[in-house]
Amino acid sequence: MTLGIALAILGAAIAVIACGIGSVKGVGMAGEAAAGVVAEQPEKFGKLLLLQALPGTQGIYGFLGAFWVIMKIQLLSSPIDISTVTGWQILFACLPIAITGLISGIHQGRVVTSGISTVAKRGEESGKMIILAAMVETYAVLGLLASILLINGIPVE
Amino acid sequence: MAIISMQKVNIIGFKEDERKILKFLQEKGLMEIIEKEEALSSNELGGKSEEEIDTYIARTSFALEFLDGLEKEKQNFIDAFLGAKIKVSKKKFNKVLRNFKYDKVLNTCERIDDEIARLKEETKNQEKEKELLFSWEDFPYRFSEVGATDKVALIFGTIPQSEKDKLVTKINSKLPCTHVQVIKRDKSEAFLMIVFLKKEENNVNNFLREFNFNERKLSYDFDATAKERIEEIDKEIASLQKRINSQKQKAIELLRYRLDLKCFYDSLLLKRNAEDTKRKFTSTEKVLLISGWIAKDNFRFLKENLAKISQNTALIEVKPRRGEEAPVAIHNKGIITPFEAVTKIYGMPKSTELDPTPFLSFFFILFFGVCLSDAGYGILLMILSRIALRKLDLGLEGKKLIKLLFYGGISTLIVGALFGSWFGASPDIFPESFGAIKTFLLKIKLIDPVKNPVNVLILSLALGILQIIFGIGVSMYGKILKKDYKNALLTDALWIIFIVLLVFFALTNVGVLPSTLQVTSKLLVIISTVGLVLTQGRHQKNIFLKIGSGVLSLYKVIGYLSDTLSYSRLLALGLSTAIIGIVVNMVAQLCRDMIPYVGVVVMALILIGGHLFNLAISSLGSFIHSGRLQFVEFFTKFLEGGGNTFKPFRRETKYIEIGD
Known part of the structure; x- marks a missing residue:
């Protein structure tokens, strides 16, 4: 094993951890709000669950970024001995999804939380609230895309 | 349409x-009633009947909640998820209302609830008394027998455990005629009875003060020992409990009125709605x-x-x-109908605008397919939505949504086959025994997004440009319908030409089209740019403003460019589905290889659970993001929106769906 591989693993780890934190915060605050609404209107559980799930995608994106790294250096079969420089490259390429995932997860959680209070009053508007939350997610999607394309472009071996 | x-x-x-x-209008639900601004009727309906309705609504709602507390109604998860209503025919509904003695049932409910509350309160009091008596439990005398005589007095109280022995020693040595009896002791305190001669009262009191004695007044005088009394209370509590249970039993008999109560509740809602409308x-x-x-x-x-x-x-x-x-309502025929669900999420168009539903339908479903992009999931989605349509009792809007998912399944199957993704696996790794099928699947596999993400990115952006041009085209169509030919031609048509030429120019530059066309395309772009500059400021009066506005209008290109880039999400979401699928397969395989004997079972569980999870989370994402592309990137080209939804005066109920 080389330092390069260690750096690549660090990049993958950061992506998973940062995005995971973003999602945990987002889903967590949405869940708290939703739990309050369920106390009064249990029939809205389905809609609320859908809303709560939205900030959860960042965590998945972080995982996807990490998996892309794993595939790139074939960590699961016979790891490619990448150089230290390549390792740094992969680490940097992980940053877009790591940072956008962390921050957008939290902010999407906030939008969803406000959305939940709207749904509590007007259940029929949940579709609009979902779209509003998706506006935030765009940037995590772009972050993931950038990370994937960057990693894809890094020459290994 | x-x-x-x-x-x-x-x-x-x-x-x-x-x-x-x-009644007729409410039943048919065809008319939205608006308030006349010069409404005469101030309050002649008489507030009383309305108040009465409200009171009955509150009481019925209480009774239903009360019954729910006794026995949760059994409802399967999906029905609860959808908030399904009970179907009752109109005939039965009316019959129930005619025969239902609501006052009797409501009164009984309330009486039982009051009685139970009272009995519970009583139990609580008894328990409190019992708790207080516990410290007297070992006191062997009847309380009526205990008391001072002419010469002798008693005092009760607690003392810290550490002081007790000292007190006893001191009293024994100094006051031999005084008797100290321990009634109860625990870790920290001892509960004592002290019997003394009245003439020595002062001395006793001094001793007691010295050792932190805390007096407790004897407040009982009944003719029983504490133990006997506690037993008595236990009996009483048991009998109270029995009475509570018998009340509950009575309430359970009321459960059969649950449907009647619901019908009654909904009839009240209808009545109130009618009164409000009146x-x-x-x-x-x-x-x-x-x-x-x-x-x-x-x-x-x-x-x-x-x-x-x-x-x-x-x-x-x-x-x-x-x-x-x-007010605005939309109606589309046949295959387009389900797409109204998408339009409704955004809200209604203005009454003067076009209904976007038919225009978004094709792109929405295509984008959904590109985002989900796994043929296996497409098939699964088709099957699941078919089952849901058949088995679930969905409302009109719910049905539209499920049908939309069915179409999404078809689109996903096609896109997935072209991308060569079958439950996360490519046809290359299918066993040879698949024979012709494998060859066929390999043949229709055009592009692999996981290996060639850049090509799919270009495809996504191209689809984006296509939809944007189509959007401007719809705007042009709308203007033509309104006979606004001038703006249709000078704004929309010109922009379409400009964008097409720009793409043409870009293609010659990157070498997709022969570079001999480069000069021509450059010239064409310049000409159309000039055209835009000259025409887009035509609403201004001053010649300089005309040109200035024209130049500024070119800024729209930036908007179109960022709109186009937004379509890159198609690739990202497609990849995300594909990779999760691959991960599921990989983990399943690892488990099969690593776990002895039951590895295959674990693998099967992981495959089923994992792919269902991926299907759920990815379909949600695909739906949302495909929708967003319609609302934010597509609608903005031709639609302002913000029309008032047509809300006819109709039956709006909570529990019951009244059939014909």
Whole structure:
């Protein structure tokens, strides 16, 4: 094993951890709000669950970024001995999804939380609230895309 | 396929027919009733009946909650998820209401609830007394027998455990005629009874003070020991519990009225809704005027049926006031209908605009497919939505949504086959025994997004440009329909030409099209740019402003560019589905290889669970993001939106769906 591989693993780890934190915060605050609404209107559980799930995608994106790294250096079969420089490259390429995932997860959680209070009053508007939350997610999607394309472009071996 | 054209109407009739007309309108649900600004009826309905309705609603709701507390109603998860209503025919509904002795049931419910509350309170009091008696538990005398005599007095109280022995020693040595008896002791305190001669009272008191004695007054005088009394209380609590249970038993008998209560509740809701609507009417002593909107197509039906109610009722077309906007409803035929669900998420278009539903349908479903992009999931989605349509009792809107998912499944199957993804696996790794099928699947596999993400990115952006141009085209179509030919040509057509030329120019530059065309394309772009600069400021009066506005309008290119880039999400979401699928397969395989004996079972569980999870989370994402592309990138080209949704006065119930 080389330092390069260690750096690549660090990049993958950061992506998973940062995005995971973003999602945990987002889903967590949405869940708290939703739990309050369920106390009064249990029939809205389905809609609320859908809303709560939205900030959860960042965590998945972080995982996807990490998996892309794993595939790139074939960590699961016979790891490619990448150089230290390549390792740094992969680490940097992980940053877009790591940072956008962390921050957008939290902010999407906030939008969803406000959305939940709207749904509590007007259940029929949940579709609009979902779209509003998706506006935030765009940037995590772009972050993931950038990370994937960057990693894809890094020459290994 | 479009926005339904609306007609403002007045219904004029006699006041005596008001109830019948109201009932008819509520039942048919075809008319949105609006408030006349010069409404006369201040409050002549009499507030009382309305108050009564509200009280009954509150009482019925309470009774239902009370019964729910006794026994949760069994409802399967999906019904609960959808908030399904109970279907009751109109005949049965009316029969239930006729025969239901609501006052009796409501009173019984309330009485039982009161009684249970009272019994519980009583139990609590008994328990409190019992708790207090516990410290006297070992006191062997009846309380009525305990008391001071002429010469002797008693005192009760607690003392810290550490001081007790010292006190006893001191009293024994100094005051031999005093008796100390321990009634109860625990870790920190001892509960004592001290018997002393009255003449020594002062001495005793001094000793006690010295050792932190805390006096407790004897407040019982009944003719029993504490133990006997506790037993008695236990018996009483048990009997109270029995009475509570018997009350509950009585309440359980009421459970059979649950449906009746629900019908009653909903009938009250309908009544209140009707009363609220009545307030919008204009009426004099004898005559009634109802103003509102209906779909033009329903005019004849309403007119004929209103005449049936009473000869004295008329339906009249009226001209809307200047600037008054008609409410909007959309109606699409056949395969397009389910897409109304997407439009409804955004909200209604203005009454003067086009219904975007048919235009978004193709792109929405295509983008959904590209985002989900796994043929296996497509098949699964088709099967699941079919089952849901068949088995679940969905409302009209719910059905639209599920049908949309079915179409999404078809689209996903096609895109997935082209991308060569079958439950996360590529046809290359299918076993040879698949033979011809494998060859066929490999043949239709055009591109692999996981290996060639850049090509799919280009495809996504190209689809984006296509939809943007289509959007401007729809805007042009709308203007042509309104006979606004000048703007259709000079704004929309020109922009379409400009974008097409720009793409053409870009393609010659990157070498997709022969580079010999480079000069021509450059020239064409310059010409069209000049064209835009010259025309886009035409609404300005001053020549400089005209040119300035024209140049500024070129800024729109940036907007179109960022819109196009937004379509890159198609690739990202497609990849995310594909990779999760691959991960699921990989983990499953690892488990099969690593776990002895039951590895295959674990693998199967992981495969089923993992792919279902991926299907759920990815379909959600695909739906949302495909929708977003319609709302943010597509609609903005031709739609302003913000129309008022047509809300006809109709039956709105909570528990019961009243059938015919």
